[in-house]
Amino acid sequence: MASERTYGDIPGYPPGSTFKNRDELADSGVHRPNQAGICGGKDGAESIVVSGGYVDDEDYGTEIVYTGQGGNDPATKRQIADQQLTRGNLGLARSQIDGNPVRVVRGAGGDPKYSPKVGLRYDGLFRVVDHWHDTGKDGFKIWRYRLVALESADPPPTSADGATGEPAARTEATIQRLVRSTAVSNGVKRLHGYECQVCGIQLTTPAGPYVEAAHIRALGKPHNGPDVASNVLCLCPNDHLLFDTGAIYVDADGVVRQAGTDAELGKLRLVAGHSLDWTQLAHHRKHHKS
Template sequence: MADRTYGDIPGFPAGTTFVNRAALTASKVHRPLQGGICGGIDGAESIVVSGGYVDDEDYGDELVYTGQGGNDPATKRQVADQELTRGNAGLARSQLDGRPVRVIRGAGGDPKYSPASGLRYDGQFRVVDHWHETGKDGFRIWRFRLVTLDGADLPPLPSGVAGPAERVATVVQRLIRSTKVAVGVKLTHDFTCQVCGLRLMTPAGPYAEAAHIRALGRPHDGPDVPSNVLCLCPNDHVRFDAGSIYVDATGVVRDSSSHAEIGPLRTSPAHTINPTQLAYHREHHVP
């Protein structure tokens, strides 16, 4: 396992600019001279967003980042499927561990949020979701949604201006999850996990988690309704979100690596589950 440094690098606060990749590497804000992800299966320290992948989406305080692999650097087009290995596995690991990822934007990225030249360190983000889909070029890509930890956008640097970019206050839109929906589903199942049947008890009463089958927010835009929610224990919630388990078309819970049957999804006549959302989860989250 490589030695990793998470979080800010002393002497290089958010907004620091770099003339080229060599200067960026020397700072250790992003160590590789080439490659958009600094990381491995144990986690990811940093990423560079510089227009190298046509499927990248930049919203300032939020990114939908395309993983590494299968890309022709000359054309910036995808020519092969991506795998959940190397840096891609590292970003997925960072989501599970809750570790921050340094985000660096390069001049080749979205001009609304990128520097006019060189590269700029834009602070720490967290990975909140990952999944796979067919990209614009027809090959499978892994995608990662990252959200800023500080709630502030860095505007583009004006041409010819060096030094840290000025920060501006912004309004950050956050998803409002319905407590009524979550509590209703958990009450229907008496706080019992629909996968393993575990009912956790605490001094304050039973505990379970409401797991959205099709995730809320970009780009999934799942609905916050009972038919898109499962009642799960914390362990199975993590396994489901990470794509380690899935529900097949017959309602059987299976292990993603072996497709072995774990058992039937526990259901209730009072809680209808939308099979379309389960199909979406299989298509986008199961490796």
């Protein structure tokens, strides 16, 4: 049940808290499973462990491209079967939709640049900003999630017990924040008269019409899509969510379809002056269409 989930920091264990092993970590409640890398289910995911168990993981410190669970040989850490959007994988996708934060724990087997030398360390709250499927390095289907760090209200500990016997190392770093071009987004919205390209709805507020700019190919790692008008759709909030999560897609003929059934929902609405990069829509279908 969703009520059993605990999202956010666990009292008494601020970011930087260390643990000797998985049993100690589980006892703390920061990450409750003794083995699984994701604590979650269809109602959401509350925590993950990044410890080098999957060859497709990418750790950038304040951003993580995380590989879902399943199909992995724990002895070789290689993928031997396709992953499914079930259990913890579905939970991480649900956390993106609901906006619930995810506790991130790093283990000694992860990227040495960001991981503890021994044991495990709680590194704070992250949010899931994107999820998609891909073909992994071993040739099997995997689910991938991009998580970005949130600032925690709890201060770091002045001392730490457990794996290292000393406070977790903290170094100064320059964080490159992703800046979206307001001019690009607003230009696309104006061209479409603030009407959704999928359903044609224009939402009216006391401050004027409202619609959202949806990047077809995401700007962040590892997609690195361009912040240009040809990579932007003008969508209402409902269709923006459906597009980002792969519930709808645009086929090669410009028809909007429902994922799973491929049911036709109508033609994508186009206007003069807004040319789309159809290779980006093909990229969206490849990585988001179920």
